[in-house]
Amino acid sequence: MIFVINLIKVWIFVAFYLFVICLASKPALASETSAEQLSHEEVEELFAKAKVKNLYQDPIWIALIHSNNGTPEITDKGFLLSHSGFSLSEELKKTLEFLYQGNPGNVCRFPARYFWLQQQLPLPKLPLESCPDLIRxxxxxxxxxxxxxxxxxxxxxxxxxxxxxxxxxxxxxxxxxxxxxxxxxxxxxxxxxxxxxxxxxxxxxxxxxxxxxxxxxxxxxxxxxxxxxxxxxxxxxxxxxxxxxxxxxxxxxxxxxxxxxxxxxxxxxxxxxxxxxxxxxxxxxxxxxxxxxxxxxxxxxxxxxxxxxTSDRWLFIMLSNEISGEQKNDVISHVMQGDLATYFAPYNSHENYLKFELASVYNDYANSEKKLNQERWIENQGILNKIKKTEFPDLSMTTDNSFNPVNTPPESQLSIGNQHDQYGSSFVINLSPISHTLSDDNRSYSNETSLQVFSTTLKHYFQTQRTILDSFTIYGMESLLPYNELSGGISSMVNIGIEPQLNSRLNIIHVFSTNGEIGFTERIVPDMDMYILAGGGLGYTVDGGEIGYAISSKNLGSIGSGVSPYTTAEMGAIIREFWDMKTRINIRRTDNQIQMGSYYYTIKLNHSIFVDQDDTINFDLQRDFTAGRQVNTVFLALKRLF
Incomplete structure (x- = not known):
């Protein structure tokens, strides 16, 4: 009997020991860690303290909620606890309830809210440090x-x-x-x-x-x-x-x-x-x-x-702007032939230093594109490293600070101006929320570009006292990327929105259009680009008005209806001039626009004077012509970037 009792005691001891070992070795999860939960009254008391301190109006709380002028930018119900009746104050209250009247592991869903609120209020501690995602x-x-x-x-x-x-x-x-x-x-x-x-x-x-x-x-x-x-x-x-x-x-x-x-x-x-x-x-x-x-x-x-x-292409373009085309081709030839040992002498020449940097850029590019075998690349690299160390130790490339995004012009613009065309004189106003155009000062960009998002132009004709929506660009983009030996370069244009187009009599009809073009741009000299683009689009008109509405009551001929495909081709030049000025001249041919069954040409000259970084004066001259008919347009505007 005594033996049985002792055996039972041993088994009880062993079982207790194993139980303790299991408890000690079991990992602690956030949801299983003991944490103080609060009653409804205690949470209400914390919320009252938060309201007294106006925590729900604190910029950090607003940022945590991603609220913009009282409207949440995130609508996910798992993030926005007050989704059924949002306010910054209600979201703070719901957060306190979520953290302290639910599973303690809820802190892993809103660790930042808890971390910040804990610094503002006397909150009980929650098991934040046990959150698995945070640990990882x-x-x-x-x-x-x-x-x-x-x-x-x-x-x-x-x-x-x-x-x-x-x-x-x-x-x-x-x-x-x-x-x-x-x-x-x-x-x-x-x-x-x-x-x-x-x-x-x-x-x-x-x-x-x-x-x-x-x-x-x-x-x-x-x-x-x-x-x-x-x-x-x-x-x-x-x-x-x-x-x-x-x-x-x-x-x-x-x-x-x-x-x-x-x-x-x-x-x-x-x-x-x-x-x-x-x-x-x-x-x-x-x-x-x-x-x-x-x-x-x-x-x-x-x-x-x-x-x-900096990328090789950008460096190549910048360096190419500083030397002649003949010198650039000579540098490329010497890199490919491996003839660099004495090519850059005399070493006190600034021009030769630029050629040295160009050779370094092209050597790496040619190797990455398999245009240069590995042995030649290694040999060139060794020579270039030695020359850098012995002949140009104190010289380095610096980037024009105007390219730094901190110093670039604003990207919203408002312009007002006067236009005279075949319908008389008009007042024109344009608002472009996110925009820059080819007529703007784009020297802070790597190439000439244009972007318009929700750009809206209104026009009021003084003679007829009519105000019309002249254009509405949902999305418009143009990039004139100069071609270079490193990476080629395709220029392109895309435009979607309502725009003025010309019918067979060169009268303006407004249509909804989707169009695009591709082509090439050549940087003739550092301050002059020439380009050629070709493409087409689809224009949608509705007979009798609606989308395809006419400007005046003149006899416009048949507007037509439905979808009308058309083609375009354009060539032009952009000149970045002295005294903060810029000129763009282009000629464009358009075929079968608005089912016209024929073509017309447009010649346009745009001149911009950059008064300062935010203000520009624009002057346009335009002539549209076809067989037996032509129309002229003159436009003067003041543009403000903000």
């Missing part, structure tokens, strides 16, 4: 430094004409290695159905995605593949600000985001993130562009220092 984020993607990065504009994708902005985070990971990652917000634009793409991105919205990738991968994509420049702006942030940004990125990672080209894009999201610094960050009435974002960071004194990473 800290280990793999350290955030000792945060930089804002701008990728220069490109015409290869619709949104690329504005450039792109993203974050770079860097530090030592859990293995003691220095690593850098890029955090980017984007949408999928991989489609050839451009009308649908524009409609979805401007009207209905598209799925937005957050990506965390090694920075070197994105740098290679932009600089080497797409040949875009990068500007990296190290941000002046303390530990608390960086941690709040990290936690907020985790919140956004769990949220369904809808991308809109004009109102919720990469720059909009990062503008909210910058506001988490507590610094006053500006907003834009017409939406934030990537260049606006960089300027906002500069104005808030957040930029500590700037680093530029």
């Amino acid at each position: 984020f800290r280990k793999k993607a350290p955030m000792e430094h945060i930089s804002l990065v701008y990728a220069s504009e490109t015409a290869s994708q619709p949104a690329g004409i504005l450039g792109h902005a993203f974050l770079k985070i860097s530090g030592m990971n859990d293995q003691g290695q220095g690593v850098s990652h890029a955090i980017s917000f984007y949408t999928d634009t991989n489609t050839i159905n451009f009308p649908k793409l524009f409609f979805d991105s401007l009207v209905t919205g598209m799925n937005g995605y957050f990506s965390l990738t090694p920075f070197s991968d994105l740098e290679n994509l932009y600089v080497n593949v797409e040949q875009r420049n990068l500007w990296e702006y190290r941000l002046r942030l303390n530990n608390n600000q960086r941690e709040l940004i990290r936690l907020h990125i985790l919140e956004l990672k769990q949220t369904k985001l809808i991308y809109f080209f004009q109102k919720y894009n990469c720059a909009t999201v990062l503008n909210f993130i910058l506001a988490l610094s507590g610094k006053p960050i500006e907003t834009e009435f017409f939406g934030v562009t990537p260049r606006d974002l960089i300027k906002h960071a500069q104005h808030a004194n957040l930029i500590e220092h700037t680093t530029e990473i």
Whole structure:
């Protein structure tokens, strides 16, 4: 009997010991960690304290909610707790209830809100440090430094004409290695159905995605593949600000985001993130562009220092502008032949230093494109490195500061002017929320470009006292990219919207049109481009008015109805002149517009005088002509950028 009792005691001891071991070895999850839950009355008391401190009106709280003038930009019910009756105050109350009247693991859904509110209110502690995603984020993607990065504009994708902005985070990971990652917000634009793409991105919205990738991968994509420049702006942030940004990125990672080209894009999201610094960050009435974002960071004194990473194509173009075409071809020939040892002598010549830099750029490009074998590239590289070290040790390339996005002109514009055409004199007003045109000062861009989003032109005729919508551009883009030996260069134009077109009698009919052109541009000299474009489009008119409405009651002939295909061809030149002036002259042929069954030519001269960075005087002369008929148009306007 005693033996049985002792045996039972042993088994009880062993079972208790194993139970203790299991408890000690079981991992603690956020949802299983003991945390204080509050009663309804206690949460109401905390909310009352928050209201007294006006926390719901704090710029950081507004940024955490992504609210713009009282309207939430994120509508995901998993993010917007007060979706049924949103207000900043109600969202704060719902957040306190979610954190303290539910599962303690709820803190992992809103770590940034909890982190900030804990600094403002006497909140009980929640198991934030046990959140699995936060643990992984800290280990793999350290955030000792945060930089804002701008990728220069490109015409290869619709949104690329504005450039792109993203974050770079860097530090030592859990293995003691220095690593850098890029955090980017984007949408999928991989489609050839451009009308649908524009409609979805401007009207209905598209799925937005957050990506965390090694920075070197994105740098290679932009600089080497797409040949875009990068500007990296190290941000002046303390530990608390960086941690709040990290936690907020985790919140956004769990949220369904809808991308809109004009109102919720990469720059909009990062503008909210910058506001988490507590610094006053500006907003834009017409939406934030990537260049606006960089300027906002500069104005808030957040930029500590700037680093530029230039593409081979950009360097090649800039260097080619400084030497003759014959010298450029001579440099390329010597690189391909491997004859560089004495080519750059005498070494005290500035011109020879430019040739040396051009050879360095082309040597790398020719190797990457398999135009140069590996042995020749290595041999050239060794010679160039030796010459740099011994002959040009104190010389380096510097970039014109006007290319820095911080110093570029504003991207919204308003113009007023007077036009005289076949219908008499008229007052013209144009508002372009996100825009720059070929008549603007584009010297801060890598090439001549034009962009118009929701650009609206109204015209009032004094003689008939009629006011009409002369044009409405939903999306318009033109890029005159000079051709070069490195990467070629295709020029292109796309336009979607209501525009004035001419019928067989050269009378104006307004139609809804979708058109595009492609071609080539040649930089004849550094301040002069010549280009040729060809393409066509579809114009939609409705007989008797509606979309295809006439300006006057004159006999316009048959307007026709339905869809009308047409073709276009254009050639022209752009001259960037002394004393801050610019001239563009072009001739254009249009066939079968508005089912006219014939063609007409347009010759246009545009002259711009840049009074200062924000103000421009524009003067246009235009003649449209066909067999037996011609019309002339004169236009003078004052444009203000803002």
